[in-house]
Amino acid sequence: MxxxxxxxxxxxxxxxxxxxxxxxxxxxxxxxxxxxxxxxxxxxxxxxxxxxxxxxxxxxxxxxxxxxxxxxxxxxxxxxxxxxxxxxxxxxxxxxxxxxxxxxxxxxxxxxxxxxxxxxxxxxxxxxxxxxxxxxxxxxxISVAPPSTLAMAKILTATPNLIGHHWRGGAAPDLLRSYRPSLAYRLARVAEGRYNAMLTLRQSWEWDIAAGDLILREAGGLTTNRLGAPLRFNNAVPLLDGVVAATPGTHHDLLQALDPAGPGIAGH
The missing domain is CATH 3.30.540.10 (Fructose-1,6-Bisphosphatase, subunit A, domain 1)
Incomplete structure (x- = not known):
């Protein structure tokens, strides 16, 4: 209530x-x-x-x-x-x-x-x-998109997130990349099934992410930081260690492709 x-x-x-x-x-x-x-x-x-x-x-x-x-x-x-x-x-x-x-x-x-x-x-x-x-x-x-292979998944992300040092093997997988200027809107677009994932690998302010986190999860998606840990809000320093927000299958595939030792400092 x-x-x-x-x-x-x-x-x-x-x-x-x-x-x-x-x-x-x-x-x-x-x-x-x-x-x-x-x-x-x-x-x-x-x-x-x-x-x-x-x-x-x-x-x-x-x-x-x-x-x-x-x-x-x-x-x-x-x-x-x-x-x-x-x-x-x-x-x-x-x-x-x-x-x-x-x-x-x-x-x-x-x-x-x-x-x-x-x-x-x-x-x-x-x-x-x-x-x-x-x-x-x-x-x-609204609900997230049906399952897709990573090669066919439509990803909302900025170009710097595809730099090789973020990814296993030193190269990003082939992705169908698009961009929108508002992080909140990117999350909402994934929630309504227009895209399979939103990815940002730099530290992200909580106020950019909080609303979209719940909307996407309630639509059937998954949200974590770039290392796969659940997002927690109201931190002393209100920053998140990147965001991977996606349909369940695409979320799994992205985490498998990302290098956990990557720097996480790409522009969002």
């Missing part, structure tokens, strides 16, 4: 986030580069974050808070449940005027995501999941 109630709250919040973000034109929105090479942020990101940081903790005062655009606090580590938020995932895409960016909202309970929303307002796509209740897009059930 708690997961369902949290999901209803996240859906309302994501729709409100879309209303705010669409008030801005990406190419004309004020934009800054974050320190430490962490990429761009726009005034739309900050406006959405301000609204969410007001709305969500007010509705769930006992929950912790982790957001890309908020100063982090160790206080969240002592909370049973925590919001994990990316106000706009795909900020660079948003700033360039593309429609492929998303609001990514999740609740994690003791490190496991229990409610999740990925909303692409300019594509009218609302992906949702509550733990144990399946995954949906715009209210319709």
């Amino acid at each position: 708690q997961a369902a109630d949290d999901l209803a709250l996240l859906i309302r919040a994501a729709q409100a986030a879309g209303d705010i973000a669409l008030q801005y034109s990406g190419p004309t929105a004020r934009r800054w580069e974050k320190s430490g090479g962490q990429g761009p942020v726009t005034e739309a990101d900050l406006a959405v974050n301000t609204m969410l940081e007001t709305m969500l903790p007010a509705a769930r005062p006992g929950y912790g808070w982790l957001s890309e655009e908020s100063e982090d606090s160790a206080a969240r580590l002592n909370k049973e449940r925590v919001f994990i938020i990316d106000p706009i995932d795909g900020t660079r895409s948003f700033a360039e005027g593309s429609a492929t960016w998303a609001h990514s909202l999740a609740v994690a309970h003791h490190g496991n995501v229990t409610a999740a929303v990925i909303f692409l307002p300019q594509r009218d796509l609302l992906y949702t999941a509550a733990k144990g209740s399946g995954a949906f897009c715009n209210g319709q059930p």
Whole structure:
């Protein structure tokens, strides 16, 4: 019941986030580069974050808070449940005027995501999941693609992930590679069966992954880090050691092909 109630709250919040973000034109929105090479942020990101940081903790005062655009606090580590938020995932895409960016909202309970929303307002796509209740897009059930050989599997990943030193034998297998600018959207596309896997081998921020982790698992997929370990959220340093997210067979094949001693530092 708690997961369902949290999901209803996240859906309302994501729709409100879309209303705010669409008030801005990406190419004309004020934009800054974050320190430490962490990429761009726009005034739309900050406006959405301000609204969410007001709305969500007010509705769930006992929950912790982790957001890309908020100063982090160790206080969240002592909370049973925590919001994990990316106000706009795909900020660079948003700033360039593309429609492929998303609001990514999740609740994690003791490190496991229990409610999740990925909303692409300019594509009218609302992906949702509550733990144990399946995954949906715009209210319709979704599920991962049928089994496939690795050679025929369609993989969402960036080119640097195919550099040989990540793979056994020093070369990546032949893969049907595509790319989308939002990690959350990539996970959602696998969940709805359009692709067989999403792969990123660099350290990944929790807010990029949390919502898609649950949506894909509820759709019948598997998610682990690049070494095959389950994903855990609300870590002291909110980074994951890469992500392998796929249909069960493709997930197995990718882990068998990856070199566990690889550096895991490719661009995502």
